[in-house]
Amino acid sequence: MKLAICGLGHIGGSLAEALNGHVELAVFDRDPISRSAAAAAGLRVVDSEAELVRFDVVIYAVPTGAVLSSVKALLDNRRATGVEAPLVVVDLASVKSGVVIPISELVRSDASVSYLSLHPMAGREGSGFGSRDPHVLDDAIWAEVDTSTQYGSDLVIAVLALLSRQLRACFLPLSVELHDQSVAQVSHLPHLIALALVRQLHQSDHLPVVELLAAGSFKGATRVAATDPDRILDLCWPNRVALKAALADLSALLMEVEGNLSEEEEVSLYRWIRSSQLAGQKRDDPNPTSIIWRGDVSEVKGYLDQIRNSGRRIIETSNEGGYVVLHTI
Numbered sequence: 230m231k232l233a234i235c236g237l238g239h240i241g242g243s244l245a246e247a248l249n250g251h252v253e254l255a256v257f258d259r260d261p262i263s264r265s266a267a268a269a270a271g272l273r274v275v276d277s278e279a280e281l282v283r284f285d286v287v288i289y290a291v292p293t294g295a296v297l298s299s300v301k302a303l304l305d306n307r308r309a310t311g312v313e314a315p316l317v318v319v320d321l322a323s324v325k326s327g328v329v330i331p332i333s334e335l336v337r338s339d340a341s342v343s344y345l346s347l348h349p350m351a352g353r354e355g356s357g358f359g360s361r362d363p364h365v366l367d368d369a370i371w372a373e374v375d376t377s378t379q380y381g382s383d384l385v386i387a388v389l390a391l392l393s394r395q396l397r398a399c400f401l402p403l404s405v406e407l408h409d410q411s412v413a414q415v416s417h418l419p420h421l422i423a424l425a426l427v428r429q430l431h432q433s434d435h436l437p438v439v440e441l442l443a444a445g446s447f448k449g450a451t452r453v454a455a456t457d458p459d460r461i462l463d464l465c466w467p468n469r470v471a472l473k474a475a476l477a478d479l480s481a482l483l484m485e486v487e488g489n490l491s492e493e494e495e496v497s498l499y500r501w502i503r504s505s506q507l508a509g510q511k512r513d514d515p516n517p518t519s520i521i522w523r524g525d526v527s528e529v530k531g532y533l534d535q536i537r538n539s540g541r542r543i544i545e546t547s548n549e550g551g552y553v554v555l556h557t558i
Contacts, residue, residue: 230387233275233284235299238261238460239352240321241290242361245272257281263358266396270358286388288319292463296328302340304335317384319345320544323412324467325374325405333376343382345389346374348408350416351397356457366396373400374408406436413471418479421472423454424461453477470538 230252234245237258245256245267255273258264258282268274281287281303289296294443299316307316318336322328329346336342351369353360371392392398403411431437467470489498 230286230384231284232286232288232391233281234288234290235278235281235524236290236292236321237267237358237361238290239356239360240349240366241288242267242358243363243365244288244290244321244349246270246361246363247366247396248391252391255280255284258358265409266358277308278302282310282312283316285384286317286319288321289319292459293322293324293328293467294463296322297331298333300332300398301335301351304339306460307339312338315341315382315384317343317345317382317386317388319347321347321349323348323416323464325408326470329374329376329405333378336378336452342378343385344376344378345385346376347400348372348412354453354456355535356460366398368397369399371398371400372408372412373402375402375404409468410474411472413468413475417468417472418475420453420461420464421454421476422479426451427454458522 232248232252232254234241234248234254234256235258237245237256241256241258242263245254248254249272255275256264256267256268257275257278259278264274264276265532270488275281278299287303289299291299300320303318306312318332320328320332325348327348332346336344348370349366349371351366352360353365374553387401389398393400430436430439430443430447485501486498492498
């Protein structure tokens with residue numbers, strides 16, 4: 230399997246370093262400085278986006294707004310050069326509306342092309358190839374968004390097996406709508422909250438004092454405010470409909486707090502605090518080495534064989550809500 234990663238930002242660069250040496254890999258970025266840095270880091274670099282047509286799998290870790298045009302260029306190049314070999318296109322966009330349906334329509338007319346839409350729920354506030362970390366994706370949950378295209382090809386199985394084997398990825402099948410609503414709450418809204426807290430601090434009449442007093446609580450809550458502004462915009466603007474709904478829900482909760490602070494007794498505020506803590510108590514985390522697959526066990530036989538061949542042992546296979554769940558060690 231020949232795999233290419235297009236886009237060498239924080240996620241693309243991290244993924245490239247994590248997979249380097251475990252698959253025949255090459256990388257590309259439109260920025261020549263990023264390409265030079267990747268080459269200096271020991272990655273094989275292609276100098277032109279047109280060269281991606283030679284690969285079996287192309288993973289796009291580019292900004293959300295660039296995914297569709299990048300995939301279209303790849304497919305147009307395949308047709309122009311007469312390439313008919315099997316291909317898996319993978320997007321890692323953080324927002325799926327506006328991406329999944331158009332790309333699904335592009336690939337549906339070509340039976341040799343499969344399409345996976347994945348989103349690793351990992352990363353940190355850095356950006357660019359210089360912020361890469363080959364371990365940042367370890368044990369992450371990967372949203373696997375329904376593209377309504379073929380999933381059973383050997384190449385698709387090989388891609389998921391590679392990510393499972395090297396990164397201990399856990400795949401969670403989601404619809405486009407559920408994905409975007411969920412990440413608005415747990416990823417995109419926290420970035421805006423962090424920025425709002427920073428702005429509130431800097432509007433203080435006692436800025437030198439409050440800056441000195443800002444400690445763990447404030448620093449932890451505002452860590453992601455240091456994320457590159459273009460990256461935050463790429464998260465939030467394409468998902469603005471779901472984000473507005475999440476913001477409205479949060480505003481209602483903050484209004485409850487304001488009401489509690491206006492009362493004569495502390496009991497209402499205590500109840501709000503305690504109920505929020507109880508609501509936030511996590512269930513046991515899913516096994517980080519679980520693999521979740523849509524469909525029947527019979528449809529993933531090749532995948533099961535590849536997992537076994539990778540040296541991992543399947544300790545349980547179960548059907549849950551229409552999904553096959555494989556717990557492995």
